[in-house]
Amino acid sequence: EAEVxxxxxxxxTEKSQAVAFWCDPISxxxxxxxxxxxxxxxPELLVQFQDESVVDDSQLxxxxxxxxxxxxxxxxxxxxxxxxxDSAMYLCAxxxxxxxxxxxxxxxxxxxxx
Amino acid sequence: xxxVTQIPAALSVPEGENLVLNCxxxxxxIYNLQWFRQDPxxxxxxxxxxxxxxxxxTSGRLNASLDKSSGRSTLYIAASQPGDSATYLCAVFTGTAxxxxxxxxxxxxxxx
Numbered sequence: 001e002a003e004v005x006x007x008x009x010x011x012x013t014e015k016s017q018a019v020a021f022w023c024d025p026i027s028x029x030x031x032x033x034x035x036x037x038x039x040x041x042x043p044e045l046l047v048q049f050q051d052e053s054v055v056d057d058s059q060l061x062x063x064x065x066x067x068x069x070x071x072x073x074x075x076x077x078x079x080x081x082x083x084x085x086d087s088a089m090y091l092c093a094x095x096x097x098x099x100x101x102x103x104x105x106x107x108x109x110x111x112x113x114x
Numbered sequence: 115x116x117x118v119t120q121i122p123a124a125l126s127v128p129e130g131e132n133l134v135l136n137c138x139x140x141x142x143x144i145y146n147l148q149w150f151r152q153d154p155x156x157x158x159x160x161x162x163x164x165x166x167x168x169x170x171x172t173s174g175r176l177n178a179s180l181d182k183s184s185g186r187s188t189l190y191i192a193a194s195q196p197g198d199s200a201t202y203l204c205a206v207f208t209g210t211a212x213x214x215x216x217x218x219x220x221x222x223x224x225x226x
Contacts, residue, residue, distance in 0.1 A: 042216025101207045105158040
């Protein structure tokens with residue numbers, strides 16, 4: 001069964017360091033999403049791609065966060081420098097098309113910033 | 115701005131009971147509503163997707179209903195089992211924002 005892959009599963013870093021997360025969506029899915037989930041809350045959208053183009057990054061803290069999907073397949077989310085408040089689960093999801101809005105989620109990356 | 119509320123925040127039931135989880139949303143102009151399951155420290159597993167034109171969806175022991183006009187959805191779990199213990203999240207896809215908005219979830223524990 002096709003799944004969304006993410007790595008690493010866990011990341012511990014010190015504040016001011018740089019971190020990067022990787023996501024490989026389900027093959028053939030054009031739309032890719034990055035969410036952040038703080039403990040005890042629902043996920044919140046950070047950035048949405050349609051193929052290699054950013055559709056929505058209105059909630060992405062652009063002073064420290066960046067995201068890319070250069071070939072329209074896998075994607076990288078980067079934080080530099082990391083802050084204590086960035087500790088959260090980072091979830092990647094994909095959907096077949098922009099209009100086909102059933103989203104499938106990966107296992108997530110748990111980030112702890114010390 | 116779309117807001118999604120889930121009640122109760124936590125629920126503990128003995129094995130075998132039928133139970134209902136509630137979800138409400140403020141903007142009825144939605145494309146669909148999706149129910150997810152999340153185990154501790156894990157990603158989200160999609161359980162049911164209800165399109166805005168549908169009233170309900172069923173999968174095994176799960177039944178989800180949608181009343182778009184009143185901004186409500188329920189997830190019914192029949193004959194609960196300890197393996198159903200998890201957090202259940204509902205999310206609505208709002209066309210104007212073109213994104214999923216999540217509730218904060220209901221943490222379910224099914225005891226032996």
